Amino acid sequence: MGLTLVEKIAGRHADGLDPGTVVRSGDFISIRPRHVMTHDNTGAVIPKFKQIGATAVADPAQPVFAIDHDIQNTSPENLAKYAKIEAFACKHGIDFYPPGTGISHQVMVEQGYVVPGSMVVASDSHSNLYGAAAALGTPVVRTDAACIWATGVTWWQVPPVAKMVLKGSLSPGVVGKDVIIALCGLFNKDEVLNHAVEFVGDGVTNLPMSARMTIANMTTEWGALAGVFPFDEVTVNYLRSRVPEFTNPKRPGTRGATSRSGYTNDDIDEWWKNRAELSADPDAEYAIELELDLATVVPHVSGPNEVKTMVSLPEMERKHVPIQKAYLLSCVNARFEDLHDAAEVVRARGGQVADGVEFYLAPASAEVQARSESNGDWQTLLGAGAIPLPPGCGACIGLGRGLVQKGEIAISATNRNFKGRMGDRDAFVYLASPAVVAASALAGFICAPKDFSDQSAGITVRRPQKKPRPTASVQIMEGFPSSVRGRVLFIDKDNLNTDGIYAGKHTYRDDMTPEQMAAVTFENYDPNFNSLYQRGDVVVAGFNFGTGSSREQAATALKFKGIPCVIAGSFSETYKRNAFNNGFVVFECPELVTHLRDTLTNRPATAVGPEITIDYAKSVLSVDGKSFAFPPLSPAAQELVVAGGAEKLVASRLRARASE
Numbered sequence: 001m002g003l004t005l006v007e008k009i010a011g012r013h014a015d016g017l018d019p020g021t022v023v024r025s026g027d028f029i030s031i032r033p034r035h036v037m038t039h040d041n042t043g044a045v046i047p048k049f050k051q052i053g054a055t056a057v058a059d060p061a062q063p064v065f066a067i068d069h070d071i072q073n074t075s076p077e078n079l080a081k082y083a084k085i086e087a088f089a090c091k092h093g094i095d096f097y098p099p100g101t102g103i104s105h106q107v108m109v110e111q112g113y114v115v116p117g118s119m120v121v122a123s124d125s126h127s128n129l130y131g132a133a134a135a136l137g138t139p140v141v142r143t144d145a146a147c148i149w150a151t152g153v154t155w156w157q158v159p160p161v162a163k164m165v166l167k168g169s170l171s172p173g174v175v176g177k178d179v180i181i182a183l184c185g186l187f188n189k190d191e192v193l194n195h196a197v198e199f200v201g202d203g204v205t206n207l208p209m210s211a212r213m214t215i216a217n218m219t220t221e222w223g224a225l226a227g228v229f230p231f232d233e234v235t236v237n238y239l240r241s242r243v244p245e246f247t248n249p250k251r252p253g254t255r256g257a258t259s260r261s262g263y264t265n266d267d268i269d270e271w272w273k274n275r276a277e278l279s280a281d282p283d284a285e286y287a288i289e290l291e292l293d294l295a296t297v298v299p300h301v302s303g304p305n306e307v308k309t310m311v312s313l314p315e316m317e318r319k320h321v322p323i324q325k326a327y328l329l330s331c332v333n334a335r336f337e338d339l340h341d342a343a344e345v346v347r348a349r350g351g352q353v354a355d356g357v358e359f360y361l362a363p364a365s366a367e368v369q370a371r372s373e374s375n376g377d378w379q380t381l382l383g384a385g386a387i388p389l390p391p392g393c394g395a396c397i398g399l400g401r402g403l404v405q406k407g408e409i410a411i412s413a414t415n416r417n418f419k420g421r422m423g424d425r426d427a428f429v430y431l432a433s434p435a436v437v438a439a440s441a442l443a444g445f446i447c448a449p450k451d452f453s454d455q456s457a458g459i460t461v462r463r464p465q466k467k468p469r470p471t472a473s474v475q476i477m478e479g480f481p482s483s484v485r486g487r488v489l490f491i492d493k494d495n496l497n498t499d500g501i502y503a504g505k506h507t508y509r510d511d512m513t514p515e516q517m518a519a520v521t522f523e524n525y526d527p528n529f530n531s532l533y534q535r536g537d538v539v540v541a542g543f544n545f546g547t548g549s550s551r552e553q554a555a556t557a558l559k560f561k562g563i564p565c566v567i568a569g570s571f572s573e574t575y576k577r578n579a580f581n582n583g584f585v586v587f588e589c590p591e592l593v594t595h596l597r598d599t600l601t602n603r604p605a606t607a608v609g610p611e612i613t614i615d616y617a618k619s620v621l622s623v624d625g626k627s628f629a630f631p632p633l634s635p636a637a638q639e640l641v642v643a644g645g646a647e648k649l650v651a652s653r654l655r656a657r658a659s660e
Contacts, residue, residue, distance in 0.1 A: 002281025102365025176211025185310030293458030354444030546575025
């Protein structure tokens with residue numbers, strides 16, 4: 001059986017595997033990413049780095065700091081935070097991009113840190129964007145970033161991989177933002193939740209790099225962990241266009257170190273010669289296969305306040321929805337091509353931004369703005385009444401000037417429109433392409449830049465016949481249990497969020513003891529849970545367990561309670577990372593969930609089920625006389641549990657290194 005591109009890239013960056021070991025979806029591995037990017041949250045990672053006892057960065061070429069989130073905040077406190085981040089970068093020889101350089105993800109691609117076949121992680125969910133350049137970009141949490149700084153590695157579970165076949169070509173006026181809005185709206189039943197998506201098909205060759213960046217970026221909102229495009233002529237042409245920038249004396253430089261980014265034409269030639277290693281094998285197996293005919297895509301808007309609800313532009317125009325705010329900014333849609341599309345709308349329609357509308361404009365980077373100024377696009381937009389902002393995240397994350405106010409309606413080229421994200425929670429935000437944003441800003445209501453006709457989308461969903469996972473024996477390390485036995489407590493609920501597991505009212509109470517934390521588990525979901533629970537019970541839950549916020553206590557409270565593990569149909573990836581980073585075992589076995597749903601009738605919120613036996617050495621669990629295989633817990637996963645979590649593991653490694 002062949003390998004997907006995601007499996008190949010993960011294998012290339014796996015650390016400590018025996019020669020010839022093949023990495024596949026579901027495997028826990030240690031990874032050594034090419035780079036780890038942090039932005040303003042570098043200020044929160046630095047204390048974690050120090051808490052684990054680290055005094056030196058393992059590989060100063062690996063981290064990249066790019067400040068972009070709160071750059072309009074010139075308070076002494078924020079400026080002091082930025083100064084501390086820069087001082088840390090200078091001390092450790094880390095590349096540092098100051099406020100005003102650009103949005104971090106744009107900087108990572110522009111400045112050559114992202115190359116085909118590389119794995120680049122970031123403590124930000126939109127690191128998926130790196131997949132546009134045939135790289136594996138995926139988010140990590142802050143603990144992971146600190147561990148990578150200290151040791152160069154962290155752990156990762158290779159996700160299931162979805163195959164997204166794009167056919168045909170886009171109609172004139174339809175762009176990458178329209179494609180990803182269509183994907184989010186058409187495939188909105190969690191088809192790609194926690195998957196990595198590989199884009200293939202003849203339609204991919206017709207998508208320029210700017211469209212690929214937009215689509216890869218918003219695979220995050222689609223629910224995916226990564227969105228990866230193939231290494232092809234489009235990629236090569238883009239990379240070659242960037243090479244002169246790396247020798248340009250006017251190139252935005254780093255502060256704190258000499259930049260280690262960039263590549264040469266010889267590098268590109270070498271990648272192209274070995275492009276078979278940067279492609280999925282013909283016989284690779286995928287968890288799901290989806291198909292979209294690009295010719296059937298018409299511009300839509302998402303919302304209000306919901307990414308996966310889409311409405312066609314012709315229908316929106318019939319509704320004549322007035323707006324008070326328009327936004328052309330963010331890491332998904334503020335590149336040169338996006339600003340050019342918007343400027344072309346202004347040139348074609350003429351006139352000014354409508355009365356009562358504020359149109360905010362921020363480039364993805366200083367380089368983007370300079371290029372936009374060089375051909376007159378920037379001046380055209382300002383001349384129409386757009387309000388310029390510095391190259392950063394700003395209103396997209398509810399920071400800085402121009403936030404949406406109570407009762408206002410906005411059209412935005414950003415990637416998220418969650419309630420309250422861009423300002424007041426009682427506002428209404430729609431997402432659309434840059435051209436639609438510009439046309440709507442001029443008209444004063446949501447409208448298209450040209451006439452489009454409604455049509456049915458050409459989509460297909462194929463779910464390959466699932467082959468039972470073969471049982472796999474693993475070596476159990478000292479200190480890790482070879483088996484576990486206990487009662488099942490079945491929580492038959494999908495999408496159980498972290499507030500249901502550990503209520504928000506306790507989250508910021510730092511004075512709670514482990515015993516007190518354990519006592520309030522699941523109180524928002526089922527007040528009867530704690531009266532049913534017996535120490536040693538194994539919790540089995542539905543699908544997408546632990547969705548919602550990233551609070552660590554939703555994992556640590558269960559560990560403190562004495563629950564040996566949680567088994568679910570699937571997990572929120574952030575919950576899974578928090579669990580293992582705190583030495584708590586979770587794993588997926590959807591077949592067990594299906595069995596319990598079939599055999600346990602009249603289920604309350606928490607149902608007491610049969611006894612379960614978990615054999616970690618054989619990666620098999622038994623219940624009701626039936627056996628079910630689950631992904632083996634690799635040495636990387638076991639080591640985290642035995643050590644008591646990532647921070648303790650890294651601290652022990654650092655102590656061992658110091659004593660050598």
